Amino acid sequence: MKHIQISALLITFNEEKHIDAVIKNIDFADEIIVVDSFSTDETLIRLKGFPRVTVISRTFENFADQRNYAIAQAKYDWILFIDADERIPENLRQEILNVVKNTDEIVAYMFKRRFFFNKKVMRFSGLQSDTTYRLFRKGYAKYDENKIVHENLIVDGKSAILKHYMLHYCYTSNADYKRKMEHYASLKAKELYNKGKKFNLFHLILRPVYKFITNYVVRLGFLDGIEGFNICYLSAYGVWYRYKELQRLNSLPKL
The missing domain is CATH 3.90.550.10 (Spore Coat Polysaccharide Biosynthesis Protein SpsA; Chain A)
Structure with missing residues (x-):
């Protein structure tokens, strides 16, 4: 063959x-x-x-x-x-x-x-x-x-x-995953910004909560023990960081 x-x-x-x-x-x-x-x-x-x-x-x-x-x-x-x-x-x-x-x-x-x-x-x-x-x-x-x-x-x-x-x-660790979430979130915020998306408080408050509840409760993250809680929390943190970064980008002066 x-x-x-x-x-x-x-x-x-x-x-x-x-x-x-x-x-x-x-x-x-x-x-x-x-x-x-x-x-x-x-x-x-x-x-x-x-x-x-x-x-x-x-x-x-x-x-x-x-x-x-x-x-x-x-x-x-x-x-x-x-x-x-x-x-x-x-x-x-x-x-x-x-x-x-x-x-x-x-x-x-x-x-x-x-x-x-x-x-x-x-x-x-x-x-x-x-x-x-x-x-x-x-x-x-x-x-x-x-x-x-x-x-x-x-x-x-x-x-x-x-x-x-x-x-x-x-x-490998919470700190390592947190850095990854921040890196990915910054790029995602840039992607949203390039598409003309605007920040609002709904994104910053409710979207992270929704992300955590979905992964930890609906998708049974609690069954993964403390590691599951950490991952679900940090994934929600990544969503929060994304929209915090979008807020910063929206506040920059237009060139």
Whole structure:
């Protein structure tokens, strides 16, 4: 059977905690490209230990822009896009290799993700139904650059969901997750501002409350214990921070 070649892509910034493990995890790819936003920790130093990896330093504008740039650098027809804090277990690895060899009509695949807070699996808290595109044919998909955070992949063709789960080690501490929420919230506020959205107190007060109640009560976050409370609280905090930042942007003088 003909070998189908895969390009594995990452975008990184200060990922020294994860970079060794994720590169080893995707060593089945035929090429690995890392687009790094001038990391200030040991990410780039560690990457020098992987001679197969192509490293490109590029200024970060937003997630969609950086991901589309990475796609343009890939040589092969199938793209595997992975974040540094994600891992592909052996069963998912075999499923990936099987579908790229045997699929004709499907041009993009979504992965289900299993979230971890440190080493604890998070089964609820609004995380139980998460899926995201991670495997697709080059030329049939690109990220919508109108959405600069929580990127949306535009797929020209049929897509499907793989059976096995990707592992997502997104939460190592409350402080780490809080920083991520603030970063994402700032980009989302910029996206809203660019669309002409205006701040109001409803956003700042009721939307965070709604987010917390939805994830903690309706989506059973309380069953995840104290970790579930922390994640639901910090997710709500991210919503609050988004609209606080939109308020700041709305208050800037018009140029």
